[in-house]
Amino acid sequence: MDMAWQMMQLLLLALVTAAGSAQPRNARARTDLLNVCMNAKHHKAQPSPEDELYGQCSPWKKNACCTANTSQELHKDISRLYNFNWDHCGKMQPACKRHFIQDACLYECSPNLGPWIWQVNQSWRKERILNVPLCKEDCEHWWEDCRTSYTCKSNWHKGWNWTSGINECPAGALCRTFESYFPTPATLCEGLWSHSFKVSNYSGGSGRCIQMWFDSAQGNANEEVAKFYAATMNAGAPSHGIIGS
DSSP states (O other): OHHHHHHHHHHHHHHHHHHHHOOOTTSBOTTOOSSOOOSSSSOOSSOBOOTTOOGGGGGGTTSBSSOHHHHHHTTSSBOTTTOOBTTBTBOOOHHHHHHHHHHHHHHHHOSOOGGGEEEEOOSSOSEEEOOEEEOHHHHHHHHHHHTTSEESOSOTTSOOBOTTSSOBOOTTOOOEEHHHHOSSHHHHHHHTTTSSEEEOSSOTTSSSSBOSSOOGGGOOTHHHHHHHHHHHHHTTOOOBOEEOO
């Protein structure tokens, strides 16, 4: 009887120890939400200054997850980064294209997206962003400037024909105006990249939404936003597990 009791105690001790040391294998640690880079195809392991960031990516030069070479490639119509062609339905209007470049700069360069980073099972990246609260006017201006450009898909994250090495419209997909595929600003900003963004009710400067556009001379406004949402998550929201796409 004593031996059985001792064995039970040892078993309980082992279970408690194992439970205490176990970590959610697929979750980004809650303490690792600020000043971080995604584990993705072209991101640096850690953010650091990049004095030579190019063009629209320059606001992040004081602290960036992208390199100068990456920032230059993001401004090309077909960059070597992903072989993605913005002009898959004819020439995209410059006023529209600048929003896509800015979106790409935010994705590749920002160290302030940690609260929305999730792990994924994808060959080309191990993490992605999901439901980043994009400031409402950034989304509205993006949609207004792109509504008369042309595309053939409402989700650019998947479903392309890659047989030529660059993205082409899949069979049967018709080139129509952005407004035909994205009837509202939210359908563009939320649907385009499989819900990487969630359109916020807040405006830039509120400290509650991520700005694609900001004046670096005034500092990076997204630092305050990331701190707010990281604190909210640390207060009890569930940690980020793994998702399929």
